[in-house]
Amino acid sequence: MTVSREVVLEGHIIDSGMMESSFGTIMDLGGSFTVEEFDIGRRKDEESYARLLVEAEDEATLQSILHELHQHGANPADPKDAKLQSAPADQVVPKGFYSTTNHPTYIRYDGAWLEVEHMEMDCAVVVEDGGEPRAYTKVLNAVEEGDRIVTGETGIRVDPPSRPRDSGGAFGFMQGGVSAERPSESTIQKIAGAIEETKRDGGKVLAVCGPALIHSGAREDMAHLVREGYVDMLSAGNGFAVHDIERDLYGTSLGVDTETLDHARHGHKHHIYAISEVIREGGIEAAVESGTIESGVMYECIENDRPFVLAGSIRDDGPLPDTITDAVEAQNAIREQAHEADMVLMLSTLLHSVAVGNCLPSTTRVVCVDINPSTVTQLLDRGSAQAVGMVTDIGTFVPMLAEQLE
Structure with missing residues (x-):
């Protein structure tokens, strides 16, 4: 005896590969399907619709298939209200709680769809009803006893970003994945256009930076992007800020002159000297105000009121007082x-890119740049549909980007 359930696929399901991946998932997990309805968009901007009858030999196999289909954006044809259970204690979620993707998600509550706020992957969904019902994500360590948590996958709709054939505008190019052979100058020009469009629309650009940006000599160009307002926020680690400040105080980054590539005498001590100077001042802002720090990315963040987050790690020297x-x-x-x-x-x-990427919805535009192809691939594979990757030297990319923006 077989069991079955109807699911629907909507949007640019052919161009995005959603239909193909759904068919493959059903067969790979031991199920079968019948296409009961299929309406194909006839123009580039038209969406398609498919209704499938998914069958399996038992309920457990069917639920496994439906779970995987749900991650691809296939939703039940006959939605019911989501199931809610109270959290039994702080930081403890009910068994079988729904773990989120990073795609836009909706919860059916009292017969209506609620959009889940603050969308990010690997969270629980909490539903509140204080007169005006709302649904939002919570990381597990923030769950409080009594929170009403969504469990199972009933009454949940996931809408992956669509990928139409005709992708116009400055962001149209951000659908091509990773390529080391894509012409760098033309791609950087398009990235510059995407930044300008974001700024024109009142949006914010976040730069997630590693120390290699300082080591490669791109410090002044990144400082320029911060100063001119092309970068609104900075996320980095202790090392990035340390070497940026070291470059200002001693002309080196990790003891090496980034212009001549000469190893300074006792240069290996420069970074720890830089840390001690900032600690003596009481922090980066105080060091800027006193005139101890006179240039660089962190200097421009302070001078132009660009917020930054420096997240620490077990391997940090110092660390700087501003490092969390x-x-x-x-x-x-x-x-x-x-x-x-x-x-x-x-x-x-x-x-740091993985840390930030874990917090982003799939609709946020992302540009990943690294000299290591596996790094770029790993970042893009974490689920962002609106992303582009470039395999190139960061010391080449940032100056070219600054030039295109000017």
Whole structure:
């Protein structure tokens, strides 16, 4: 005896590969399907619709198939209200709670669809009804006893970003994945156009930067982007800020002159000297105000009121007083910053880019740049549909981007 359920696919399901991946998922997991209705969009801007009858030999297999289909954006044809259970204790979610994707998600509550706020992956969904019902995500360590948590997958609709054939505007190019052979100048020109469009629309650009940006000599160009308002927020680690400040105080980055590539005498001590000077001043802002720090990315952040988050790690020297050393506190600061971003530049830092990427909805535009192809691929594979990757030297990319923006 077989069991079955109807699901629907809507949007640009052919161009995005949603239909193909759904068919493959059903067959790979031991099920079968019948296409009961299929309406194909006849023009580039028209969406398509498909209704499938999914069958399996038992309920467990069917639920496994439906779970995977749900991640691709296939939704039940006959939605019911979502199931809610109260959290039994702080930081404890009910068994079988719904773990979110990073795609736009809706919860059916009292017969109406509620959009889930602050969308990000690997969270629980909390539903409140204080007169005006709302649904929003919570990380597990923020769950409080009594929170009404969505469980199972009934009454949940996931809408992955569409990928129409005709993608116009400055963001139209951000659908091509990763390529080391894509012409760098033309791609950088399009990225510059996307930044300008974001700014014209009142959006915010977040730069996630690694120390390699300073080591490669791109410091002055990144400082220029911050000063001129092309970058609104900065997310980095202790090392990025340390070497940026070291360059200002001693003319080196990790003891190396970034212009001549000469190793300065006792240069290996410069970074720890830089940290001690900032600690002596009481922080980066105080060091800027006193005139100790006179240039660089952190200097421009202070002078132009660009907020930054420096998240620490176990390997940090010092660290700087501005570095957040509590992991949960740092994660919350990154999350708050990421939710404000409309476009994110991930520049030669795998770990911080992954941290920020975990907090982003799939609708946020993302540009990943690194000299290592596997880094770019790993970042884009984390689920952002609106992303582009460039495999190139960050010391070449940032100056060219600054030039295009000017």
